[in-house]
C-alpha cells in the first residue's frame with residue numbers, strides 16, 4: 001500500500017502512448033547559450049601555438065610594409081663634393097700632406113716650384129694607397145704597388161703614375177680642387193695641374 005502514490009505520479013508524468021506508425025516526438029533543444037562558458041577549454045600548447053602564429057603573421061606583415069616603404073623611398077647618395085677648397089697655400093709645407101686622404105681621397109704635395117694634388121687611386125685596380133712618410137713613398141695595400149713622393153710608380157703591378165687633379169686659386173686666395181678633371185703623367189705640365 002505505501003507504493004500506490006508514487007506509481008500514480010509516474011503514470012501521470014509518463015508520455016501518452018504513441019499511436020502505431022507515428023514518429024517519435026522530438027525532444028525540444030535547450031536554448032543556445034552564448035558567451036565563453038561553452039567554448040572548449042583550450043590547452044596551453046594550443047594557446048601558445050596560436051600566439052606564435054599571430055606573432056609570425058604580424059612580423060611578416062610588418063616586414064612586408066617595411067619593404068614597401070623602402071621600395072618607394074627616394075634613394076639619395078650622399079657623396080662628398082668633387083670640387084672643394086683645401087685651405088690656403090701657406091697651410092702646406094714641403095712634401096706630401098695626407099690630411100684630406102680620408103675625406104676627399106687626395107694628397108696635397110708641395111715642392112720647391114709648385115703645389116699639386118694627387119688623386120689617391122692606385123692605377124693598378126683602383127685601391128687607395130697609403131702615404132708612408134718613413135719610407136717616403138705611397139704603398140698600395142692591395143697588391144703592393146709603390147709610388148714615389150710625386151706619385152710615380154716604381155714597384156709592383158701599377159702600370160703608370162697616379163693622376164693629378166685640377167687645382168687653382170680662388171679669388172679669396174684659397175686652393176680649390178676639382179677631382180673630376182684629371183691629368184695623367186704626360187699632362188702634368190698643364191697650368192691647371194698645379195699652382196706655381
Ligand code: FES
Nearest residue numbers: 122124125140143
Ligand atoms: S690596386 Fe694597387 S696594387 Fe693592385
